[in-house]
Amino acid sequence: MQLPIMKNTTGEGGCGPREYTSRPGMTRRSFLRRGTAATGAVAAIAASLSPLRELTDTDEFTIANFIQKHYKEMDQHDMAKALERISAQVEKRYDVRPNIRDIKPMDGVEFVYALNLTRCIGCRKCVHACVEENNQSRSPEIQYIRVLEMPRGTNDIEQGNHHYQRATVPSEDHYYMPIQCHQCASPPCVKVCPVEATWQESDGITVIDYDWCIGCRYCEAACPYWARRFNFSKPSIPNDKINPNMSYLSNRPRSKGVMEKCTFCLHRTREGKMPACLEVCPTGARKFGNILDPESDVRKILESKRVFVLKQDLGTLPRFFYYFDERDPINEKVSTDTLSGGDA
Amino acid sequence: MAKSNAPASKGPITGYLVGIGFLFLAGAFLLGNPSVEIPLAQHNQVRTEQIIPGAFRVALEDPPIVNIGTYDQRCNDCHGLFENTRPKFRELTQHTDIILDHGINDGCLDCHDKGNREKLTLRGGGTVGFDQVAQLCAQCHGPIYRDWQKGSHGKTIGYWDTDLGEATKLTCSQCHDPHSPSFKPMPPLPGPKTLRMGEHYADHGDLVDDKNPLQRWRLNEHEGSNRVEQGEDH
Numbered sequence: 001m002q003l004p005i006m007k008n009t010t011g012e013g014g015c016g017p018r019e020y021t022s023r024p025g026m027t028r029r030s031f032l033r034r035g036t037a038a039t040g041a042v043a044a045i046a047a048s049l050s051p052l053r054e055l056t057d058t059d060e061f062t063i064a065n066f067i068q069k070h071y072k073e074m075d076q077h078d079m080a081k082a083l084e085r086i087s088a089q090v091e092k093r094y095d096v097r098p099n100i101r102d103i104k105p106m107d108g109v110e111f112v113y114a115l116n117l118t119r120c121i122g123c124r125k126c127v128h129a130c131v132e133e134n135n136q137s138r139s140p141e142i143q144y145i146r147v148l149e150m151p152r153g154t155n156d157i158e159q160g161n162h163h164y165q166r167a168t169v170p171s172e173d174h175y176y177m178p179i180q181c182h183q184c185a186s187p188p189c190v191k192v193c194p195v196e197a198t199w200q201e202s203d204g205i206t207v208i209d210y211d212w213c214i215g216c217r218y219c220e221a222a223c224p225y226w227a228r229r230f231n232f233s234k235p236s237i238p239n240d241k242i243n244p245n246m247s248y249l250s251n252r253p254r255s256k257g258v259m260e261k262c263t264f265c266l267h268r269t270r271e272g273k274m275p276a277c278l279e280v281c282p283t284g285a286r287k288f289g290n291i292l293d294p295e296s297d298v299r300k301i302l303e304s305k306r307v308f309v310l311k312q313d314l315g316t317l318p319r320f321f322y323y324f325d326e327r328d329p330i331n332e333k334v335s336t337d338t339l340s341g342g343d344a
Numbered sequence: 345m346a347k348s349n350a351p352a353s354k355g356p357i358t359g360y361l362v363g364i365g366f367l368f369l370a371g372a373f374l375l376g377n378p379s380v381e382i383p384l385a386q387h388n389q390v391r392t393e394q395i396i397p398g399a400f401r402v403a404l405e406d407p408p409i410v411n412i413g414t415y416d417q418r419c420n421d422c423h424g425l426f427e428n429t430r431p432k433f434r435e436l437t438q439h440t441d442i443i444l445d446h447g448i449n450d451g452c453l454d455c456h457d458k459g460n461r462e463k464l465t466l467r468g469g470g471t472v473g474f475d476q477v478a479q480l481c482a483q484c485h486g487p488i489y490r491d492w493q494k495g496s497h498g499k500t501i502g503y504w505d506t507d508l509g510e511a512t513k514l515t516c517s518q519c520h521d522p523h524s525p526s527f528k529p530m531p532p533l534p535g536p537k538t539l540r541m542g543e544h545y546a547d548h549g550d551l552v553d554d555k556n557p558l559q560r561w562r563l564n565e566h567e568g569s570n571r572v573e574q575g576e577d578h
Contacts (some may be wrong), residue, residue, distance in 0.1 A: 040366030127447030272508030284499030
């Protein structure tokens with residue numbers, strides 16, 4: 001582009017720096033100098049884009065993805081396009097045609113979870129059912145539910161052990177406390193998000209727009225319940241393990257560098273079903289329902305049971321409640337001999 | 345481009361240096377390995393049959409029909425022939441697969457009806473079918489029955505919103521074995537091996553290895569030895 005100028009100034013020789021300031025004249029020397037610098041700059045820019053070479057056609061990054069609007073700003077047409085794009089990507093990546101929808105919250109519904117600590121035996125079935133349901137990465141492992149093995153007599157969760165590995169559970173000296181997203185009514189994670197990629201929906205579920213998240217992990221730091229997970233590397237899920245029942249805000253496959261979290265399985269619960277962790281629990285320790293319905297299980301539990309929330313002093317107002325039974329079957333061994341009085 | 349113009353005015357040699365600097369950077373970008381390989385732990389395989397949703401066990405809705413010889417026999421086909429008068433549990437000659445471990449409730453006829461073995465007996469008289477087992481259990485387990493009715497004990501699967509689908513409230517025997525009702529200890533599924541929590545296991549409370557994959561990777565890097573084993577394709 002600067003060639004014509006160079007031709008005009010070919011005659012001027014022995015130029016000094018001063019000439020540049022007065023007039024953008026061009027000598028052979030200045031051309032070489034500028035040319036070298038420009039070539040270097042172009043080469044450097046090209047080289048700095050070189051990580052793009054590592055993008056394969058199964059990666060999430062596309063122009064359509066890049067210019068996609070925020071979830072709340074999308075109209076029906078935009079959402080249809082986004083869902084079609086995600087659907088095609090999932091099919092390309094996992095060879096599975098997903099049934100992906102954008103499911104809106106139901107009117108007059110506020111979800112509440114209750115967990116019976118007396119009944120939980122720490123079998124971790126909920127953890128792995130959740131992983132299967134929500135298409136979480138298997139390698140590296142991402143799990144929404146963590147089960148703490150707690151010594152009896154304390155609810156200091158710092159004393160909990162994530163890594164208990166026993167022949168059988170429960171251990172008689174411990175109780176088990178599963179922790180997942182508490183879907184707070186005053187969620188600290190939402191407050192700290194610099195890009196509003198996460199927000200609370202009208203049914204109480206805090207969701208993430210995975211296409212809007214910048215991966216700063218502020219929310220992970222803010223969450224007092226350790227409920228948020230970050231995709232440090234590209235999530236990998238075996239093709240045959242993909243759950244094709246997906247929704248935009250919950251279990252569609254995530255990409256590297258975004259946060260994710262429990263959404264109370266909103267692709268199930270917003271269609272009236274129970275969450276996956278509840279359905280797999282062998283002891284029935286998990287309870288889920290609409291707190292606004294006076295006849296719901298969770299409403300009756302909150303009205304009649306001994307209920308507590310974790311870290312109540314933080315004022316996060318969780319929608320996840322722990323409760324107890326009057327009697328403790330694990331701690332209380334009924335001896336047949338003493339009760340029957342040697343009758344047999 | 346603009347950047348390269350500005351320093352060029354400072355002297356004849358600066359422009360070359362800037363260009364060479366950029367080229368050097370370009371070389372570093374292209375030849376270097378900018379993406380850090382994140383060490384991943386081998387992930388835990390959980391078989392699908394380990395996490396089947398729904399009822400914990402299969403409960404009998406009807407009395408069993410046993411095939412003896414070539415005939416299908418119902419309970420009363422045998423039990424109708426003679427009367428059992430023993431009030432308490434004894435060594436069985438039949439039904440030896442049943443292990444009765446139900447506390448002080450140690451007699452067959454405490455629950456099974458004496459006159460009609462295809463029914464369950466109620467203490468106040470009368471019988472109920474096998475599918476109405478909750479009424480039988482309620483006679484001793486009052487508070488639990490109350491909790492079950494209110495929904496804080498037991499398990500309801502299917503739909504929480506009964507306008508959209510059916511809610512299935514599991515009955516006592518769909519979780520508890522009536523002959524041995526306490527929950528049996530079971531092996532837990534594998535613990536977390538997430539990047540931040542690592543894969544240290546507590547065996548009887550002792551930490552075997554308290555380093556997560558990242559920490560071990562850093563240690564191995566100095567020795568130049570093998571990295572933590574990679575998971576499958578990622």
